[in-house]
Amino acid sequence: MKSLHPPRPGRLLWALWLLSVLSASSVCAWRLKAADLRVYYAAARSYFYHSGPMYGPNDVFGWPMFYRYPPLFLCLFRPFALLPLRAAAGLWAGLKVFLLGPLLRMWCRRFIAPARLLPAVSLSALLLMPYFVHELESGNVQLLLVELVCFALLLGDEHPFVSSLLLGLTAAIKIWPAFLFPYLALRGRWRLGIYASSATVLLTVAPVGWLGWKNLFHLLAQWYAQEKRINALLGDKWYPSQSLRGVMLRYLTWMDYSGLPDPNYRRVNLVSWPSIDVRHLWLLLAVLLVLFSMALVYRCVDDAAAYSIFFCFLLIVQPNVHPIIYVTLLWPALFAGIVITDQRCPRFVRWVLKGAAAVAVLVPLVPGASFQRLAQVLGVDFLGVLLPITLALVTYASRSWSPAPIVRSCEPPPKADR
Structure with missing residues (x-):
């Protein structure tokens, strides 16, 4: 008769991780709140599928909302807008919890x-x-960006190219990761900061491939004018x-x-x-x-x-x-x-x-x-x-x-x- 051995701790951790991903996806889809995700979803459907505006008030869900990020993020979010809102909310939450698994594994093995x-x-x-x-x-994008920045910091010495792309991508969506670049120089990684800055510029204009130069610069001008107006009014x-x-x-x-x-x-x-x-x-x-x-x-x-x-x-x-x-x-x-x-x-x-x-x-x-x-x-x-x-x-x-x-x-x- 074969003896029964308890499962290895590593397998239990991976099972717990997968269970967390499924739980987060299910709960966020079932108890649909997603106030921020609704803004991304409505703006993407308005611009890409209904020839509407990307910026400005959007009353798709019954109250005025403003999409406040550069065009790049909405272009990347476009596949989620093809799904029903509940499915998009569940998949969005599951993605963020999914990335926590390898991130925590890298952190624990390192430190x-x-x-x-x-x-x-x-x-x-x-x-x-x-x-x-x-x-x-809420369905905000902040956790996803934080995870990508943490990945970039952990990969900075072994894979500087991947790290610079991750930092450039996050800084092209929100400005705050760009403030990390001078601190990288202080830590002796000034090349990584330069590469990340270049990646930020290139990724900011990357939507030109499917929007065209005229539309892209028009959208960037609308985004800047909207942010200036909102901050002045509030x-x-x-x-x-x-x-x-x-x-x-x-x-x-x-x-x-x-x-x-x-x-x-x-x-x-x-x-x-x-x-x-x-x-x-x-x-x-x-x-x-x-x-x-x-x-x-x-x-x-x-x-x-x-x-x-x-x-x-x-x-x-x-x-x-x-x-x-x-x-x-x-x-x-x-x-x-x-x-x-x-x-x-x-x-x-x-x-x-x-x-x-x-x-x-x-x-x-x-x-x-x-x-x-x-x-x-x-x-x-x-x-x-x-x-x-x-x-x-x-x-x-x-x-x-x-x-x-x-x-x-x-x-x-x-x-x-x-």
Whole structure:
């Protein structure tokens, strides 16, 4: 009689990954929300299949929506617009969860010892899960771009061409990955930054192959004019942004929420300074924080810490950050798992990271729309999650500053001699 052996841990992990992909696809298709995906879907069907506009108000689903990305993304999204909306939402969510599998495998093989895998990944999951679920429900493209950027950083030394293409693709869809290029130069990878910049330009104009030069430049001009008009009309009237600028405006100025889809947010301002003065103060602080983050990245010994600092400061200095954009903390959250399992880590850093994870998990569980609105205007995600993670990771990284960047952490470990 043959003995029964339990399945290998690797097979269990792959089975769990496939189950997660199927679950995310099914839930997002069945409980259809996908507020952001609807915008991409409506704009693609309007432009490619009904000869309508790509930019401007679109009332396909009964309320005005604006597609706000360059033409490249909508051209890439076009196959999803051929499907029914539920199928597109399920496939879109499944794609993002699918990419997490190989990404986490590459990260763990590169940075995490097998004995510390479970506690490290557990903390990362607690920090990310609320934002991850919210992002999947909305159908935004942010998580997909973050995953591609993380792939690019992990492949930068072994496959620089693939890495530059991934960085160029993401920067051609959203501008924020382009801010990584100077940090690559600080880490000694200036060639990768140059190649990625070139790829960004080439991929931005790549739709000329099926749109033509005239249509492409016309669409790019429409996109620029729309973004300029929207920003001028909205000004400070936006959702309660979870960034430094948003928190400063809510605490230091009198906010008018009457023009928002949900005008029921409370005012929490301590003073009523002129908005222009607060914005100028924020701009000064943002410049100083960028310079400070560049100095930190330059002095970090390993790339895992350096790029974690970049992602954290990116969210801090961005003008407007919706809570779903906190999936950008994917790399810092994974690094936080490494930090908390390091025996040399200061106790203070561990408690700060555990506290940030508790805030991230517990606040969305509190019932009541009024409480959730209050948490947003108070900036709980910014003050209780982003700032503590940044403080903890900077404190941990400062224990091993280097006078010059040492590029080693994204390289594969050398094989031992037999």
